Amino acid sequence: MRGIAKSFLGVRVLSGVNLEVAAGEVHAVVGENGAGKSTLMKILAGVHSPDEGSVEIDGVSVSFAHPVEAQRAGVAIIYQEFNLLPERSVAENVFLGREPVRRGLVDRTAMETDTTRLLKELGETSFVSHDLVRHLSIAQQQVVEILKALSQDARIIVMDEPTAALAEHEVELLYRLVARLRERGIAVLYISHRLREVFDLAERVTVLKDGALVRTADTADITSDELVRLMVGRDLGTYFPPRGTETGEVRLSVRGGGNAVLDGIDLQVSEGEILGVAGLQGSGRTELAKAIFGAEPFTRGTMSPLRPRSVRQAVAAGIGLVNEDRKAEGLALRQSVRDNALLVSRSVRRGGRTDIRELLESVRLQPPRPEQEVRYLSGGNQQKVVLAKWITVAPKVLIFDEPTRGVDVGAKAAIHDLMRGLAKDGMAIMMISSELPELIGMSDRIIVMRDGRIAGVLPAGPSEETVMHLAAGEVTP
Template identity: 85%
Template structure:
């Protein structure tokens, strides 16, 4: 891709961007949300046409008027949100719209045999061509998407945030799949906010900022800190704001206490959450982390044990008691995507008012007040009337945080607060969290990213099999956390 430029409604989103990828190469594309990564990839995939520039495949210029044209040229894109039909089988999804036909009818035997061969080539044995997609895990669905790309004879595969919704052990499966694609001579363009993956998988990395090319460089010739500086203009060490030493170790009053808490998933939970601290919660997928968050918030309440000062039996009771929850999936559970930023920011306060619990502002914030709130969470740009669905992932997450700040909860539970968020937006969210803790809020943060968990937490509890496997002081090593999570040590 040479000199690619693109504007939407007069706004320039790409300016003279160039990118090269070789057969059998994994080439990472990084940058903040809004840097132009997705637009560049959609141009390659035929979703958008460039205003300027040339695309060449094997040295020959190509022009795509439709994604089907790109597919025929050997380009496939696997989006963060998969394009699969959950009620159809694996083979039906792999060959959707391209079903083999015999004597005027779909040749299901041939379709299933070809799918089985593709799965075997990818080393996948845990499911077969006839299994329904809705029964598959996220990682298995990703395998289906890759098999679909291979069935189209793809030679260039774009992977957009492929590990955003994967558990730790599923990431290892993705690594193996990427290695197989590389061995087959396929060029993989890998978009990710996770720097570890960039350095683990990619031979080269291209950095975009504000729609322009910053650099393309071999990953062996750049450090993670240098890469962050290229993307956002700040050092990796500036990610995590310093802890408040006066509160470190949980010196504030106990805001929430659980003794012997349990339900269908959790058992024997003993936990204190104190004012002014950030309590990190670690654990493998399925360890009970999200179930703990939902129990504290009354969505899947404790059925045994004690929780004080209140054991909410419903979400409404939790909100009335001053407990907030930022859910793991902001799009499905945290936002009304087709409503404005302003309406989303007032969702909780309006609900509180209807319930007669009298939130801090009673749901009557004016346009100017909402703008001030959005500026406080560093929403860029703070347009209250814009629909939330058009915001970047980082800005969407800031709207979720703003929604809770309207009622000033005393306890905030954050489940994967920076999932799918770029490095610059992460730093802004970390600053906001540290500021809220300094003002006395008690924060529980669940995260699968150990560097952020270690960098932000005043204490860390580790979950395993629905129980708390141990508690660690500030700054534990990743190895210590993982050994607890896997049951190799006790604390």
């Protein structure tokens, strides 16, 4: 892609961008939300036409008026939101709109045979071609999207935030699939906010900022610090705000807490403190949050200020939860920013700010438009609306489950600043995160979960190795 420029309604979103990817190469494309990554990829995929510039595939100039034309030329894009029909089989989804026909009827045998062949080529054995998509995990659904691309003989595959909705153990599957694509000589353009994935998978990385190309570099020749500085204009050393120095009275205390998943939970969180919660997938981290929040209550043990039997009781006692899946559990996507920000205060009929614009400015929503539908916001701005929803009722304890999943590095820094600001104002915060740098950089203390129990408590600033050893049970706490 050479000199790509694009404007919408007179607003320049891309300006003279160059990008290239070779056969068998994984090339990462990074930048904050609004940097132009998605628009550039949609031009490649035939969704948009460039105002200026050219696109070449194998040295041949191409111009796509429709995504189907891009598919025929070997370009496939796997969006963050999958385009699958849950009530149809894997094979039916793979060949949707391109079903093989025999004697005037859809040849299901041919579809399933070809899908089975592609599954074997990818080394995927956890599901079969006739399984219904609704029975598959998110990671398996992503495999189906890759199968669709391979069935179209794709030579260039764009992956847009492929791990945003994946659990930690599912990311390993994606890594294996990307390696298989590389072995097949397929060019992969990999869009991700997770820098570790960029360095693990990509040979080269292109940085976009404000619609312009900042730099393309070999990942072996650039550090995480330099990459962040290129994206957001600040050093990684200032990425996390300073830790708090003072804590006040205990806001939350659990002694001997347990239920069907958890056992022997002893913890406390004080005002002004951020308590990190680490652990591998299935260790009980999210279950701990839900127990404290009354969604899956403790059935034994004590908890102060009270042991809630329901979410309503927890909210009334001053406990809030920023859910891991903001779209499914934290927001009403088709409602306005205003309505979402007031969801909790209206349900409990308590307190809250009356100046909605002031509230949105306090969480740094950009731009602060109260009437905009939440579904049209970036992931980072959606998370800020969830935070605003809880600020309206001023909880004493606020639990964050994966607070920066799927948001860009600039929005991450803003959310971290907001969290530390709430702690300084006296709130007690628990933070669950799968990203160890975030957990270590933000937490005043860290509890490590394993098999539904607390495996150990660590002071501020432990090494990643220490956390992982505890989480995996390799040392005695």
